[in-house]
Amino acid sequence: MTQDSRGKHTFSYIYSVTVERFPDRIIPSYSELATRSDDGSQYTSERFASTLKIYEMRHEVTGKNRPDHNAYIEAFHKSTKEDSIWQHDFQTFQEANHVICKFFHVNNVVLVVILHL
Helix, strand or coil: CCHHHHHHHHHHHHHHHHHHHCCCCCCCHHHCCEEEECCCHHHHCHHHHHHHHHCCCEEEECCCCCHHHHHHHHHHHHHHHHHCHHHCCCCCHHHHHHHHHHHHHHHHHHHHHHHCC
């Protein structure tokens, strides 16, 4: 995957998550949206920085060789593998994409709504 395609994927993901969380596309000023990442090329690109600016999101960068600083996403990746990916024998990329996107939706949107009720 090229740096440009990773950047497009990252932009698309931020957009889709933000639209799902705020369907009316009005992000309350108190929301203090943030994203945390390592300092990989897709997260230091101009496109990524401008995307964060559009959504008024803060970018938190974890320390080099410090996975403990990124524990939440590391735990999420582990859960994604154990609770979604490893539970299926995917035959196509489209099938995997559908199952993983559904898992992300449930864990990022549905559970957030339930926890805030």
